Amino acid sequence: MVLTFLATFAVFLLVIFGMSLGWIIKRKSIQGSCGGISSIGMEKVCDCPEPCDARKKRMARDQHRII
Template sequence: MSTFIAAFAVLMLFFLLMSVGYLIRKKVVQGSCGGLGALGIEKACDCDEPCDRRKAREAAKAEREEKLNKHRII
């Protein structure tokens, strides 16, 4: 049980330090490797022509957004 309490205390200390760092610098936490941009990939799916599942997903998303915009009150 004492191991759990110590691990929890260390985790809370890291959260506290990260929040203080954010408040002082106003800089968000970010990775150091650069992600896909470091590899020269512009997007997650680097295909010229997306697959049928992706096309269907994008069409459904566009339809949902269109319905939301159509029935928006404000």
């Protein structure tokens, strides 16, 4: 039981170290995919015809900052 736990823990540590090699070597953060959901024609994540109240407030605040 303990051997299985230690082996699993070691594998997880190796995976985390492997994933962090890009940052360790290049000091470059993880980036999203090229295009994201806009590449399939969607402007936002949800398919709601109208944004929720919290998003409307955030959009108004962002618009106010730009002007």
